[in-house]
Amino acid sequence: MSETASKPYTAGQAKLFKTLFIKPLSQVNIWLYRLSSGRLGGRMPQGQPILLLTTTGRKSGQPRTAPLLYLQEGDNIVLVASQGGLPHHPLWYRNLEANPDVEVEIGTKKKSMRARRATEEEKRLLWPKLVAMYKSYDAYQARTQRNIPVVILSPH
Numbered sequence: 001m002s003e004t005a006s007k008p009y010t011a012g013q014a015k016l017f018k019t020l021f022i023k024p025l026s027q028v029n030i031w032l033y034r035l036s037s038g039r040l041g042g043r044m045p046q047g048q049p050i051l052l053l054t055t056t057g058r059k060s061g062q063p064r065t066a067p068l069l070y071l072q073e074g075d076n077i078v079l080v081a082s083q084g085g086l087p088h089h090p091l092w093y094r095n096l097e098a099n100p101d102v103e104v105e106i107g108t109k110k111k112s113m114r115a116r117r118a119t120e121e122e123k124r125l126l127w128p129k130l131v132a133m134y135k136s137y138d139a140y141q142a143r144t145q146r147n148i149p150v151v152i153l154s155p156h
Contacts (some may be wrong), residue, residue: 085143
């Protein structure tokens with residue numbers, strides 16, 4: 001993992017980033033993704049693939065969907081709970097900690113999967129592949145003091 005010098009977000013910056021950037025763009029992405037069966041909102045501008053992950057809200061019990069970059073590893077899907085290097089885990093990650101049964105949408109295909117946090121050894125092996133896919137992950141890890149979780153989704 002890189003030693004990129006990134007300053008941590010202040011509490012105010014983190015709140016603004018989530019409120020003005022992450023939440024609104026995620027909602028637009030989900031809407032476009034579903035409207036177009038993944039043709040719009042299914043890839044980052046640099047080509048990285050995006051899926052829709054639906055978890056069960058740990059407090060509400062309601063479905064919660066997030067658009068996320070992913071890496072396909074055989075039958076498994078690998079996610080990174082980076083949240084742009086913010087100081088706290090994203091809500092989708094906290095939801096799957098409480099209930100690891102999730103639904104994944106890739107294009108028009110939906111499948112039930114079970115989530116788990118990668119071990120440190122698994123993360124060590126997967127991290128270079130994840131950074132090769134999306135270079136900013138190293139900067140996000142450098143920006144925060146938390147150990148950004150890598151999540152492995154396996155077929156049910």
